[in-house]
Amino acid sequence: MSMQASQATTPPVRNPHLESWVAEMAKLTRPDRIHWCDGSEEERERFTREAVEQGILIPLDQEKRPGCYLHRSNPNDVARVEHLTFICTRTKEEAGPNNNWMEPKEAYGKLGKLFDGCMKGRTMYVIPYAMGPVGSPMAKIGVELTDSVYVVLNMRIMTRMGTDALRMLGDSNDFNRGLHSTLDLDPEKRFICHFPEDNTIWSTGSGYGGNVLLGKKCLALRIGSYLGRTEGWLAEHMLILGVEDPQGKTTYVAAAFPSACGKTNFAMLIPPAQFAGWKIWTVGDDISWMRVGPDGRLWAINPEAGYFGVAPGTSSKSNPNAMRCVERNTLFTNVAMTPDGDVWWEGMDGEVPAELIDWQGRPWKRGSTEKAAHPNSRFTAPMSNNPVLSPRANDPQGVPISAIIFGGRRSTTVPLVLESFNWTHGVYLGATMGSETTAAAIGQVGVVRRDPMAMLPFCGYDMGRYFQHWLDMQHKIPNPPKIFQVNWFRQDKNGKFVWPGFGDNMRVLKWIVDRAEGRADAKETALGWVPADGQIDTKGLDATPEQVAAAMAIDHDEWKREFELQQELYDKHAATMPRALVLQRELLMSRL
Ligand code: GTP
Ligand code: SPV
Ligand code: MN
Numbered sequence: 001m002s003m004q005a006s007q008a009t010t011p012p013v014r015n016p017h018l019e020s021w022v023a024e025m026a027k028l029t030r031p032d033r034i035h036w037c038d039g040s041e042e043e044r045e046r047f048t049r050e051a052v053e054q055g056i057l058i059p060l061d062q063e064k065r066p067g068c069y070l071h072r073s074n075p076n077d078v079a080r081v082e083h084l085t086f087i088c089t090r091t092k093e094e095a096g097p098n099n100n101w102m103e104p105k106e107a108y109g110k111l112g113k114l115f116d117g118c119m120k121g122r123t124m125y126v127i128p129y130a131m132g133p134v135g136s137p138m139a140k141i142g143v144e145l146t147d148s149v150y151v152v153l154n155m156r157i158m159t160r161m162g163t164d165a166l167r168m169l170g171d172s173n174d175f176n177r178g179l180h181s182t183l184d185l186d187p188e189k190r191f192i193c194h195f196p197e198d199n200t201i202w203s204t205g206s207g208y209g210g211n212v213l214l215g216k217k218c219l220a221l222r223i224g225s226y227l228g229r230t231e232g233w234l235a236e237h238m239l240i241l242g243v244e245d246p247q248g249k250t251t252y253v254a255a256a257f258p259s260a261c262g263k264t265n266f267a268m269l270i271p272p273a274q275f276a277g278w279k280i281w282t283v284g285d286d287i288s289w290m291r292v293g294p295d296g297r298l299w300a301i302n303p304e305a306g307y308f309g310v311a312p313g314t315s316s317k318s319n320p321n322a323m324r325c326v327e328r329n330t331l332f333t334n335v336a337m338t339p340d341g342d343v344w345w346e347g348m349d350g351e352v353p354a355e356l357i358d359w360q361g362r363p364w365k366r367g368s369t370e371k372a373a374h375p376n377s378r379f380t381a382p383m384s385n386n387p388v389l390s391p392r393a394n395d396p397q398g399v400p401i402s403a404i405i406f407g408g409r410r411s412t413t414v415p416l417v418l419e420s421f422n423w424t425h426g427v428y429l430g431a432t433m434g435s436e437t438t439a440a441a442i443g444q445v446g447v448v449r450r451d452p453m454a455m456l457p458f459c460g461y462d463m464g465r466y467f468q469h470w471l472d473m474q475h476k477i478p479n480p481p482k483i484f485q486v487n488w489f490r491q492d493k494n495g496k497f498v499w500p501g502f503g504d505n506m507r508v509l510k511w512i513v514d515r516a517e518g519r520a521d522a523k524e525t526a527l528g529w530v531p532a533d534g535q536i537d538t539k540g541l542d543a544t545p546e547q548v549a550a551a552m553a554i555d556h557d558e559w560k561r562e563f564e565l566q567q568e569l570y571d572k573h574a575a576t577m578p579r580a581l582v583l584q585r586e587l588l589m590s591r592l
Pocket of ligand 2: 079217258286441
């Protein structure tokens with residue numbers, strides 16, 4: 001490590017492959033200091049203190065929110081940047097029409113120039129981390145090199161970070177190599193580049209969430225999906241939850257909803273009062289890695305250790321468990337601050353405060369037309385804060401999945417719940433899913449786009465091949481989960497949600513679990529199986545029978561239009577779209 005050696009802490013576990021790569025990256029970026037993170041409490045305290053001194057973190061009232069801090073990102077840097085995200089494979093075909101592609105040599109050259117000397121005067125933090133429970137055969141190791149202490153503190157919550165991860169790696173060369181620099185946060189220098197063939201990620205010019213916490217979307221989903229295809233498993237944008245029935249039997253479900261479409265809420269759901277004895281346990285709220293177990297079932301782990309959750313809309317009414325998660329040891333990004341040092345966002349409990357400091361640090365008054373918190377403001381909370389954390393969340397084997405759910409945000413057309421006729425039809429339902437865009441990514445909000453399996457921004461290779469991989473998985477899973485589709489977001493003519501959602505989604509989930517266990521009735525429609533009359537328990541539901549009917553309605557004219565909308569997906573992926581999915585679409589048309 002030549003000139004840096006005297007200013008570097010020593011790695012707590014030695015690994016020559018890792019050390020030579022760190023030295024090489026240090027030669028490129030030229031930091032003043034290199035710090036090997038051990039993940040200790042002492043280290044967290046020190047970095048938190050330094051981040052406060054530098055104005056990167058703002059302490060909140062430590063009595064109201066012990067261990068909690070606020071971070072304000074650059075206003076030009078508040079969400080994922082899909083147009084600046086690249087898959088850098090040898091051929092463009094490998095990345096597919098769903099991804100931006102850059103030739104690997106060009107990408108290394110372009111970002112190499114940006115990285116050249118960029119850490120002068122700064123510290124390079126070496127963050128070893130594990131995605132997945134310690135000791136899990138499904139876990140993967142990554143190492144992120146970054147010049148952002150905010151990234152270090154977030155990665156410490158979101159992953160198993162530090163010496164434990166290094167011990168898991170041992171002297172192996174099999175780890176994801178992540179390099180990140182905020183540079184000067186110039187959007188012109190912002191690139192998120194993935195090199196799946198090298199198990200490498202380079203990220204420049206951003207300091208926000210999915211762009212820079214490289215274990216999350218970059219490794220666990222984009223690189224993960226690529227590895228999953230070659231190694232025969234699935235990396236998905238899915239929550240994982242356990243449904244415990246009154247007899248104490250727990251059934252596990254995984255559900256893919258696009259960004260900001262309800263995964264965290266569903267994963268922490270509290271059933272309505274009359275569901276006595278039913279309980280939901282959170283395994284994960286964003287990502288699921290699934291493999292076939294020795295029993296022929298699909299087994300899932302949550303590779304993460306924390307929640308990077310959407311703040312707006314979170315309240316003790318919509319998601320009481322999330323409110324408990326953020327009571328302590330939580331980092332808030334781009335929320336508003338109250339005059340007494342607490343946090344606030346649109347949709348939180350109680351009266352809107354008369355005065356606030358908005359997410360950009362400006363004074364804000366009640367009645368202002370501008371939002372006080374950014375629509376994509378978030379909390380980073382350790383999963384150990386979750387009162388309904390599944391006792392199996394740290395199980396190295398994961399949990400067996402009985403049902404897979406796909407769900408989009410659709411104000412029209414898509415009914416409350418459907419069960420697929422079979423696996424291939426289920427893959428078709430997931431593949432053709434549409435959803436209205438949200439603030440989780442930069443761009444227009446509220447426009448319907450195809451978001452296959454909620455993976456459009458996260459699939460690290462050609463989407464047609466990804467569909468084929470899903471179809472192929474059927475032959476590898478002797479006891480496959482059943483596949484369902486849901487939509488919580490249908491609206492009436494006045495733009496009001498017809499289905500109350502949140503805790504009441506239990507009513508739909510119960511039917512799904514009962515179907516998976518073979519104990520509920522369904523009726524056939526052109527789209528799939530739907531609950532037979534009376535199968536969705538509406539006792540105590542705050543909705544009229546007309547609203548429930550509107551949520552479940554299937555309108556053939558709307559579906560003929562939907563059928564046309566799907567054409568875009570089929571055209572875009574014509575080169576690799578599996579025949580089986582073309583056939584599924586033709587079958588739907590003939591049923592309609
Ligand atoms: P990412 O972290 O971006 O992947 O998002 P997520 O899928 O975990 O979304 P989250 O649960 O944070 O929900 C996003 C927004 O949807 C929040 O503002 C919620 O209040 C809202 N939401 C969640 N569930 C429901 C529901 O059942 N009905 C309605 N109407 N809104 C919901
Ligand atoms: C998402 O956008 O799906 C997220 C947030 O979960 S981020 O980590 O920023 O991608
Ligand atoms: Mn997500």
